[in-house]
Amino acid sequence: GAVVSQHPSRVICKSGTSVKIECRSLDFQATTMFWYRQFPKKSLMLMATSNEGSKATYEQGVEKDKFLINHASLTLSTLTVTSAHPEDSSFYICSAKPGLAGEGQYFGPGTRLTVT
Amino acid sequence: AQSVAQPEDQVNVAEGNPLTVKCTYSVSGNPYLFWYVQYPNRGLQFLLKYITGDNLVKGSYGFEAEFNKSQTSFHLKKPSALVSDSALYFCAVRAPNSGYSTLTFGKGTMLLVSP
Numbered sequence: 001g002a003v004v005s006q007h008p009s010r011v012i013c014k015s016g017t018s019v020k021i022e023c024r025s026l027d028f029q030a031t032t033m034f035w036y037r038q039f040p041k042k043s044l045m046l047m048a049t050s051n052e053g054s055k056a057t058y059e060q061g062v063e064k065d066k067f068l069i070n071h072a073s074l075t076l077s078t079l080t081v082t083s084a085h086p087e088d089s090s091f092y093i094c095s096a097k098p099g100l101a102g103e104g105q106y107f108g109p110g111t112r113l114t115v116t
Numbered sequence: 117a118q119s120v121a122q123p124e125d126q127v128n129v130a131e132g133n134p135l136t137v138k139c140t141y142s143v144s145g146n147p148y149l150f151w152y153v154q155y156p157n158r159g160l161q162f163l164l165k166y167i168t169g170d171n172l173v174k175g176s177y178g179f180e181a182e183f184n185k186s187q188t189s190f191h192l193k194k195p196s197a198l199v200s201d202s203a204l205y206f207c208a209v210r211a212p213n214s215g216y217s218t219l220t221f222g223k224g225t226m227l228l229v230s231p
Contacts, residue, residue: 044160049218049220093159095160095219104150105162107159107160108161
């Protein structure tokens with residue numbers, strides 16, 4: 001089946017630094033990738049949608065300058081949390097979707113970010 | 117706007133008993149419906165989907181779900197629960213007004229299966 005990987009799986013960083021999270025579709029081309037944030041025992045909150053080669057579309061309330069998303073190729077998207085603060089600590093999950101509307105989304109294993 | 121409701125925060129069931137995790141949706145037009153499972157500190161795993169065709173959909177690990185258009189429901193079921201089924205379950209929907217591109221999740225239901 002379709003596999004999506006994320007790297008790193010866990011990261012701890014100091015407040016004020018930036019952290020980059022990679023999301024890769026390993027065996028298919030993802031025309032669209034999604035970034036979600038999940039708080040403990042909460043549903044997934046869609047942060048942004050990115051299409052390869054174009055700017056990401058951010059959901060309302062998500063700061064574009066803080067959460068930089070780059071979808072440079074059909075198999076790679078990156079999320080950079082800039083000037084991280086403790087309140088950015090969360091579980092970040094990416095998802096990739098092939099081109100067909102009926103296809104499911106395939107989710108990465110998630111990245112646990114802890115900002116100290 | 118599309119939305120998904122999972123009315124139960126938690127479902128408790130004994131191993132070997134049937135289980136049901138409820139999901140209702142609200143969309144304009146014909147929905148695409150999905151169930152995902154999440155184990156602790158892991159991403160989501162796809163269980164099953166309904167796009168069109170038979171209302172009863174069979175998926176991974178013995179799970180199934182029935183699409184009921186009149187009740188706008190897509191409840192997840194399994195005839196005999198296993199302790200290993202304990203996890204967080206999410207129902208999700210895609211709607212035509214978003215070009216079927218945006219997946220909207222319910223808040224999740226924690227399933228606890230006791231031995």
